[in-house]
Amino acid sequence: MILPKILLKHSNNQDKINDLLRKELQQAVNDLLEAELTAFLGYDPYARDGWNTGNSRNGAYFRKVDTQFGEIEIQVPRDRNGLFHQHTLxxxxxxxxxxxxxxxxxxxxxxxxxxxxxxxxxxxxxxxxxxxxxxxxxxMIPKVEAYHKRKLSDKFFCVYLDATYVPLRRETFEREAVYIAIGIKPNGHKEVIDYCIAPNENIEVWTELLQSMKSRGLEQVELFLLDGVVGMKTALAKTYPQAHFQRCLVHVMRNICAKVRVEDREAIMNEFKQIHQQANKAAAVDILHAFYAKWDKSYNHVIRNLKDIEPDLLVFYNYPKQIRASIYSTNMIESFNNVIKRKPKPKAEFPTEQSLDTFIGILAMSYNDRYFNRIHKGFGQVQDTLESYFD
Known part of the structure; x- marks a missing residue:
């Protein structure tokens, strides 16, 4: 062994010994990392066995790590497919x-x-x-992949569903839909359940996301909250037939305001807001029907459409008053959407779907860590009641 002889030679010079040990440690760690990649790929560097295997070495990135002997520079090797994850460090x-x-x-x-x-x-x-x-x-890519595959809780009291659009470059620059599901459990704990990315919002992608959630363990949902995506109520009934459906009243109000004259918007908005501020469902029905009567002559088509969806407007009144402020709209999920849309602005656009997926995955996991074990407003007061809705 050469190293012990060198160490003995410099036994009175601790700095020299530390420098020698640092270099040896650096080489040993780099050798281990290279051996890890070789074992992962199944062939040695430049070996013919690696031809046409579908994966290969792809350089390395560098890390500087402090040790008891000083700073060492580590070369972490990469594979072309991005699947290798070292375990040496x-x-x-x-x-x-x-x-x-x-x-x-x-x-x-x-x-x-x-x-x-x-x-x-x-x-x-x-x-x-x-x-x-x-x-x-x-x-972070393997962590995001694990997030998408993780086992889910078997029940959520309510699940908010919404889609937002984020810039993404594929063949050309486009804004693509990010489908997001955020849930609150009966104990009041909330989390981003999952999300997915697609070129536009449609019922087929929503159905796939719902089925994925169920296949990963989410068996029961008491209440879904979302806007008026065509066909969504049918898709929910197929995947979660026992669940109830609340249409977001904020989205409904926005749609109404977009179809009425500017001079009427403030009055209509103030009157429509009264619908979710009543003490009980009966009072809310009275307010809604008075709204119909007042505005039917001026906006018959708007009122007709509103009557068609009336069964989905006041479902939140069937639940304890302590949580109603949280379940008449999708405002909670929209606050998460706003974070997604606000933060990418310096990037202008994401170069790949994977880069966008990683970005949102980091946000989703950070959100879940931040709200882990926190009880959403009002839910702690009625936890036993909310548990009773489940088998």
Missing amino acids: PDYKQHADVLENMIIKLYSKGVTTREIADLIEKMYGSHYSPAQVSNISKQ
């Missing part, structure tokens, strides 16, 4: 991971990779190229 446990955590947080706020690289260097004096920043953000 624990995720986010070393000093350098403070910077990597910062990079991921900045990425989740919509800051571009080039801007992140400049900010990190100015703040910490450590240089990361835009490509390295991009590679660090890609470390």
